[in-house]
Amino acid sequence: MSDLDVTTPPVTRTQIVRFAGAAGDFNPMHHDEPFAQAAGQDSVFAMGQLTAAILGDAVAAWLGRDRLAGYGVRFKAKVLPGDDLVLTGAPVDGEPGRYELQAAKADGGEVVLTGWATTRA
């Protein structure tokens, strides 16, 4: 199996709003630009759950939806509208069935998520 290396389309405000509805996350920081700016943010930004889901889906497609048994992420940085993400993953040496993962901004390379996945034996 080759390593995971996928670049996503840019995250958009519409996608963030769509995810707010789908996941029931109505924190105004993620959809209300004046609210986010008053709180000191440059703009609204994606929920960590959205980024984790984008990476999780890519991992499921890579390893197989029915084989994916475990998944963990650490949130490292905010994803802003317009960011496209490079999703990477590779087997961990010496640990069969375990993979290390990362999501980084395509522009500049800032890491937004690190993580791991495991597959069923």
Added chain:
Amino acid sequence: MSVSTTAVGKRYPPTVYAVGREKIREYAMAVGETNPLHHDVEAARAAGYADLVAPPMFCVVYCAPALGPGLFDPEVGIDFARMVHGGQQFRWGPLVVAGDEITTAVSVTSISEDGGRRYFVFESVSTNQAGDTVCVGTWTNIVRGA
């Protein structure tokens, strides 16, 4: 001021979430997931599932109602204005499909302080209507100290 750990071990009332076919489609669409298992009932059935399969991180949707009371529990004391980031880990059992009823119970696993940061860790255990454990989640919220 050191962080209060009195809430460690606290359990919150389980919640039940009915997994809907259109909710799976809506969620998959929002994430940009195109796998037919999440959109096409016939494809899901042909692959051996009773109905549309939930994407992996759909667990956040069925766990959210169970997590809310703990996250906002004054005894836990998370200051959302100071939250910096966190992490999550999941172990999955049988795949969740449309029509499932998922019961999720949440407890406070640990509360600690290290290097000026406070770590609030919750565990969720989700079971389906057959009693299978479909997801065990560990949810870590990190908050800057006051």
